[in-house]
Amino acid sequence: MNIFTLPDVGEGLTEAEIISWRVAVGDTVRVNDVIVEIETAKSLVELPSPYAGTVQALHVAEGDTVEVGRPIIAIGDGAPVDSSPNESAGGGQDARQPAPERQAMLVGYGPGAEQLVRRRRVAAPSAPSAAAPTAAAPVTAPTQPVPVEAAPSTRVLAKPPVRMLAKTLGVDLSEVIATGEVVTRADVEAHAAGRHHERADAHTSAMTSEPDETRIPIKGVRRWTADAMVRSAFTAPHVTEWVTLDVSRTVELVASLKGDRAFADVKVSPTLIAAKAVCLAMRRTPELNARWEEDAQEIVVPRSVNLGIAAATQRGLVVPNIVAAEQLSLVELARAIGELTVTAREGRTQPAQMTGGTFTLTNIGVFGIDAGTPILNPGESGILALGSIERRPWVDEHDQVVPRWVTTLALSFDHRVVDGEQGSRFLADVAAVLRDPAMALTF
The missing domain is CATH 4.10.320 (Dihydrolipoamide Transferase)
Structure with missing residues (x-):
């Protein structure tokens, strides 16, 4: 009998919630069949079975939160469900004997004592001549309780x-x-x-009586986000700088790219241009891509920009990142952002995709918000918030008031790593690209 314990899914996570079982007692599974969906503090994860056989017991229920290493399912070799007269007649006493031993290990979980007694009677004869009469005994197998346990395997399908x-x-x-x-x-x-x-x-x-209030347990992504934000807010000295700018040329570029065949299968938005501008600005101010290591008392500057894209989901805020975003073309970056966003909203982002980020971009403008003071993602030294892009009166270079597309950028950075001059230069470079995307040619 094989007992499958909740595995360590990595990234320091110590527990997970059982969201939905994909199998029931009595089901037959193969190696790598998905058997359960769990929710960690960072994402939904589907666990495959490391064993093949018949499900003997589910040790935890849907909705339970269990620690890593706790048994969650028992998988046997299938003998309790699939025993038949043919097996009894062809296998002899040696083929049948191990089954009762394995069943004895599942007291309280597997088939009942009545079934075990019947199996012992089948295996009792020792003379070969008695094997033939005994082979008829398994005719009573359909009355055994295991198929009855398998009946509830019909599960409700819901996301x-x-x-x-x-x-x-x-x-x-x-x-x-x-x-x-x-x-x-x-x-x-x-x-x-x-x-x-x-x-x-x-x-x-x-x-x-209707309750006066609703209580929502804080766990999974929301609990991890809450802990991370408190840790960040009270560890890194935040500084936030703002700039309001005319992004009409970026809006025009977005409209132009939407009609380009190369971008036909990807989403083009101001977020894409802002992401590209961030990667370009990192070339001149790599300090925004660095991190502070308290134990070593060092500033670590990675070679690549692992750009995190904040995504609001029903499970809470998640920030998966695009590895080596600075190496991607505009089309590749658009495709990566699209895939990342869809995966996050479906709750399928893997824990590894939400670690190792070096800088975060969040678009709060999609909610109609002009600007804000974003909190750093733990382990990072910078985060840029893109506000709503709205049509506003703007004084142009000829001192004429004209309607333009205007937005506000807010950059928060860790003042242990980034000086005011560095943060200001980085923000100015991002703004320059968004004012006039042709400036990207000068970086």
Whole structure:
């Protein structure tokens, strides 16, 4: 019998929440079949099975938070489910004997004692002449309880955000009527609304009162983000600088690239141009790409720009990064940002993709916000916030008031690593590219 414990998924994570089991007791699995989906402090992860056989027990339930190293599933060799008269007749006593020993290791989890007793009676005869009559005994196998345990293997199909909503509302997904192949958010909300009406009709004192507040457990990505932001805010001395600029030429460039065949299959936005501007500005001010190491009392300057792109998801804020972003062409950078964003919003970003970042770009303008004071991602020395791009009156070089596309950039940096002059020069370089993308040719 093989016991699979929660593995160490890396990056110092010590626990995970069981989001959904992909198997049930009695199911047959192969090596590398996905058996469970877990949520760590950084992402959703699908775990493959390291063993082949039949699922004997699930040691933890969906919604449980378990520590690394704790047993989560037991997988056997399949004998309790697949035993048949042919196996009894052809294998002899030696082929059957190991099964009861393995079953004895699963007291309280595997098939019941009644089944084990029946298997012992099958294996009892020692004379070869008695093997033939005994082979008829397994005819009673269909009455064994294992197939009955396998019956509940039909699981409700729902995406992780829907499961989280159901958990928050206290809704049992097995009771929700799906309008399609999977349970949707609307299905859960409709079920919750109907349940509230039923409670009112029941006039049960314990169910009629609506709570004055909603409590949401802080775990997973949100807990990790909260811890990281507190650690960053009270460790690194933050400085934030601002610049408001005319980005009309960037807006024109975005419109032009959208009509270019080379960019037909990627999303082109001001975020893409800002990301490219950051990579270019790093050439002249690499200090913004550095990090402070407290133990060694050193400033470490990486050779590559691992550009983090902040993404708001239903699970919280995540910042996966693009490795060696400075080496990518504009098309490649656009494709990388697109893939990264989609993966993050689907909750499929792997922990390794959210570590090793050297600088972060966040676009708060998508929420209609002009500017803000972003907090550094732990381990980084700079973060740039791109505000909303709006049509505003602007005084041009001829002192004429004209309508232009205007935005505000806010750069926060670690003053232990970056001096004011360095931070200002970096911000000015990024702004120069966004004012006139042709300036990229001068870097």
